[in-house]
Amino acid sequence: MIWNNMTSDTQFELTGDTAPVGFQKHDHKTCVAAGLSAAENRCKEEGLRLTPVRRRVLEMLLQEHRALGAYAILDRLREEGFGSQPPVAYRALDFLAQNGFVHKIERLNAFVACSHPGASHSPAFMICRKCDAVAEAQSTPAKGVLGAAARAAGFEIERTVVEAEGLCPDCTEKA
Amino acid sequence: MIWNNMTSDTQFELTGDTAPVGFQKHDHKTCVAAGLSAAENRCKEEGLRLTPVRRRVLEMLLQEHRALGAYAILDRLREEGFGSQPPVAYRALDFLAQNGFVHKIERLNAFVACSHPGASHSPAFMICRKCDAVAEAQSTPAKGVLGAAARAAGFEIERTVVEAEGLCPDCTEKA
DNA sequence: ACCCTCTGTGTGATTTTATAACATTGCGAG
DNA sequence: CTCGCAATGTTATAAAATCACACAGAGGGT
Numbered sequence: 001m002i003w004n005n006m007t008s009d010t011q012f013e014l015t016g017d018t019a020p021v022g023f024q025k026h027d028h029k030t031c032v033a034a035g036l037s038a039a040e041n042r043c044k045e046e047g048l049r050l051t052p053v054r055r056r057v058l059e060m061l062l063q064e065h066r067a068l069g070a071y072a073i074l075d076r077l078r079e080e081g082f083g084s085q086p087p088v089a090y091r092a093l094d095f096l097a098q099n100g101f102v103h104k105i106e107r108l109n110a111f112v113a114c115s116h117p118g119a120s121h122s123p124a125f126m127i128c129r130k131c132d133a134v135a136e137a138q139s140t141p142a143k144g145v146l147g148a149a150a151r152a153a154g155f156e157i158e159r160t161v162v163e164a165e166g167l168c169p170d171c172t173e174k175a
Numbered sequence: 176m177i178w179n180n181m182t183s184d185t186q187f188e189l190t191g192d193t194a195p196v197g198f199q200k201h202d203h204k205t206c207v208a209a210g211l212s213a214a215e216n217r218c219k220e221e222g223l224r225l226t227p228v229r230r231r232v233l234e235m236l237l238q239e240h241r242a243l244g245a246y247a248i249l250d251r252l253r254e255e256g257f258g259s260q261p262p263v264a265y266r267a268l269d270f271l272a273q274n275g276f277v278h279k280i281e282r283l284n285a286f287v288a289c290s291h292p293g294a295s296h297s298p299a300f301m302i303c304r305k306c307d308a309v310a311e312a313q314s315t316p317a318k319g320v321l322g323a324a325a326r327a328a329g330f331e332i333e334r335t336v337v338e339a340e341g342l343c344p345d346c347t348e349k350a
Numbered sequence: 351a352c353c354c355t356c357t358g359t360g361t362g363a364t365t366t367t368a369t370a371a372c373a374t375t376g377c378g379a380g
Numbered sequence: 381c382t383c384g385c386a387a388t389g390t391t392a393t394a395a396a397a398t399c400a401c402a403c404a405g406a407g408g409g410t
Contacts, residue, residue: 023328051387070367083389090368091387106281107336109367109396124321126330137324144319146299146339149312153198154344155301161282161338164321169329224406226358245396258360265397266358284367284396 023126023135023168028065035062038117039101048099053082057092058101058113067110067127067134105134107163112136122160128168135168198301198310198343203240210237213292214276223274228257232267233276233288242285242302242309280309282338287311297335303343310343 039058043050050058057073074089082088093111096102102111103123114123115136124139141147141160150157167175214233218225225233232248249264257263268286271277277286278298289298290311299314316322316335325332342350 023330049387053388085390086368087370088389095387106338124324126321126325126328126332128330129333135328135330137321140320141339145315146301146312146337149299150301150339150341153301153310154347155198155303155310155339156342156347157301157339158304158341160340161336162321163281163336164316164325164330164332165335166325166331166333172329172331224358228359260361261397262399263360270358 023128023133023170028063031065032059032062035101035113035117042099042101042118048095053077053088054092054095056080056082057089058096061096061102061111061113065113066132067105067108067112069108069110073111103136105163106161107165108132108134122162124162124164126164126166126168128171129165130167130171133168133170198308198345203238206240207234207237210276210288210292217274217276217293223270228252228263229267229270231255231257232264233271236271236277236286236288240288241307242280242283242287244283244285248286278311280338281336282340283307297337299337299339301339301341301343303346304340305342305346308343308345 036055036059039050039055042048056077060073060076061068070086070089070093073093074084074086077088078084093102093104097104097111100114100120101117102113103125104111105125105127107127112125112134116123116138122139122141124137126135126137128134139160139162141157141162146160147157149155211230211234214225214230217223231252235248235251236243245261245264245268248268249259249261252263253259268277268279272279272286275289275295276292277288278300279286280300280302282302287300287309291298291313297314297316299312301310301312303309314335314337316332316337321335322332324330
């Protein structure tokens with residue numbers, strides 16, 4: 001229920017030491033495809049333009065399945081013949097973030113593909129301080145202590161940043 | 176209970192349009208003094224060194240009572256005859272943040288004085304997107320959806336960033 | 351008092367992250 | 381077709397943060 005498990009039964013195609021993926025091994029190909037087509041559908045529905053740069057950036061983040069900085073993304077875009085200056089990356093990321101296809105991790109100044117394409121939601125993240133793996137969960141901003149404080153204060157919450165930093169299961173084991 | 180109300184009954188000494196202070200008008204002098212002496216005590220107890228730069232930075236943040244960027248702080252330090260290079264500000268801020276006297280607002284790349292000096296706690300913030308006022312509340316990381324997700328995943332939370340962005344009471348009114 | 355060490359301060363230089371400003375392209379509505 | 385607008389691209393610059401190294405001064409041990 002909570003996150004990156006994606007489809008079906010867990011598949012162990014990954015060699016065991018590929019990039020961290022959200023604390024759970026799973027089939028990348030499936031989630032890249034799923035993420036992309038979810039985005040395509042939403043764009044078609046809402047008249048948004050998923051242009052080549054934007055599409056490619058989303059694809060990169062889906063493939064990577066961890067947080068990438070804007071400049072890491074830019075480097076690849078450059079290699080692939082897209083523009084080579086920061087605004088190219090930032091604009092694509094802004095578009096994707098604005099539409100919920102990717103999220104910015106404030107703590108890392110970096111971006112991850114959304115793990116729950118489709119529904120609008122308030123994401124929460126768990127970030128491993130050792131291996132930088134990032135897993136996305138749902139938060140419920142209006143509920144809980146913060147929601148109560150906000151209501152009491154007359155503060156209108158529009159957006160929330162919720163990021164937990166700590167040790168992922170793998171790194172806990174190794175320690 | 177929740178935040179910057181500080182002492183006693185609210186006092187309206189402020190002219191009514193001084194800098195935003197956390198959604199509630201209150202007596203600055205009192206909270207500056209309270210914040211500083213709390214820090215002094217904790218440092219004495221724990222053998223920490225509240226040196227002049229550090230003390231002054233804390234005092235600035237307490238006076239300001241809103242988020243200041245490291246470079247805003249640095250500018251003032253420079254004017255006052257302290258060092259003039261970024262590390263001076265960053266080091267003082269690191270010390271203060273490490274010991275819980277100030278908090279970093281990731282969303283703004285800026286720092287605020289802690290509103291609950293003393294007890295160790297997991298802060299949560301409400302940030303007005305219009306006037307940049309910041310109020311501090313308490314969060315309860317281990318509880319709620321995120322805590323459940325973390326336990327389910329075997330993720331060990333060490334620290335949390337919780338920041339709500341929206342409109343403060345004042346700005347809501349004006350709109 | 352002396353030396354030693356360790357922490358903190360100061361500096362210049364650099365890296366990393368992000369935005370401003372403006373020219374150009376190309377699609378779609380009329 | 382052509383006008384307008386959104387997206388792309390570029391150069392330049394701003395803003396945030398860190399590195400590397402020199403020096404000063406507090407405090408402990410002798």
